[in-house]
Amino acid sequence: SQTIHQWPATLVQPVGSPLSLECTVEGTSNPNLYWYRQAAGRGLQLLFYSVGIGQISSEVPQNLSASRPQDRQFILSSKKLLLSDSGFYLCAWSVNGGSEAFFGQGTRLTVV
Amino acid sequence: ILNVEQSPQSLHVQEGDSTNFTCSFPSSNFYALHWYRWETAKSPEALFVMTLNGDEKKKGRISATLNTKEGYSYLYIKGSQPEDSATYLCAFTGGSYIPTFGRGTSLIVHP
Numbered sequence: 445s446q447t448i449h450q451w452p453a454t455l456v457q458p459v460g461s462p463l464s465l466e467c468t469v470e471g472t473s474n475p476n477l478y479w480y481r482q483a484a485g486r487g488l489q490l491l492f493y494s495v496g497i498g499q500i501s502s503e504v505p506q507n508l509s510a511s512r513p514q515d516r517q518f519i520l521s522s523k524k525l526l527l528s529d530s531g532f533y534l535c536a537w538s539v540n541g542g543s544e545a546f547f548g549q550g551t552r553l554t555v556v
Numbered sequence: 557i558l559n560v561e562q563s564p565q566s567l568h569v570q571e572g573d574s575t576n577f578t579c580s581f582p583s584s585n586f587y588a589l590h591w592y593r594w595e596t597a598k599s600p601e602a603l604f605v606m607t608l609n610g611d612e613k614k615k616g617r618i619s620a621t622l623n624t625k626e627g628y629s630y631l632y633i634k635g636s637q638p639e640d641s642a643t644y645l646c647a648f649t650g651g652s653y654i655p656t657f658g659r660g661t662s663l664i665v666h667p
Binding site: 476478480486487488489490493534536538540541542543544545546547548549550 | 562587588590592598599600601602605645647649653654655656657658659660
């Protein structure tokens with residue numbers, strides 16, 4: 445069966461510090477991978493998606509970047525965090541050509 | 557950016573009440589519509605997937621309908637229970653196969 449791992453679960457970082465959130469998927473090949481963010485009082489906003497290794501599409505211009513160094517690994521990064529980067533980040537995957545998203549447990553990021 | 561709207565944003569009901577929420581989405585280039593249930597401190601979990609105009613799905617006390625021509629879906633909960641309290645998300649998938657989520661409806665069922 446397929447599983448998705450996302451870490452860390454919670455993170456408190458100072459403004460201006462770097463960020464690295466990691467997500468890995470097991471039990472499937474060539475998945476579509478996604479990073480979503482829920483900011484306070486808002487729904488899930490798609491940040492990045494990837495349909496293959498090294499292929500990253502950004503939905504919203506921002507202070508963040510994403511990379512997919514391996515087929516089942518998706519990393520969300522920032523060189524310098526802003527206060528507005530605080531939120532709940534969710535990694536998800538779907539079957540290539542499918543529509544249902546399967547989510548990780550999420551990371552609660554607080555930038556102070 | 558696709559526009560997926562959900563209403564109401566939040567809802568407080570009493571145990572035993574029936575309730576419904578709305579998801580509106582683009583009526584063109586439709587592939588699938590998903591409903592997810594998102595409980596606090598957990599990951600969103602899929603409730604239903606609907607792909608055809610007129611689809612109706614049911615799971616226990618929860619059901620959903622789909623109208624792709626006019627671009628809306630309804631989620632119904634019959635006889636709400638406190639354990640139904642959660643945020644209900646809808647996600648529209650078009651030809652790009654990338655799910656676009658609405659902001660969700662937060663349901664709180666009071667005992």
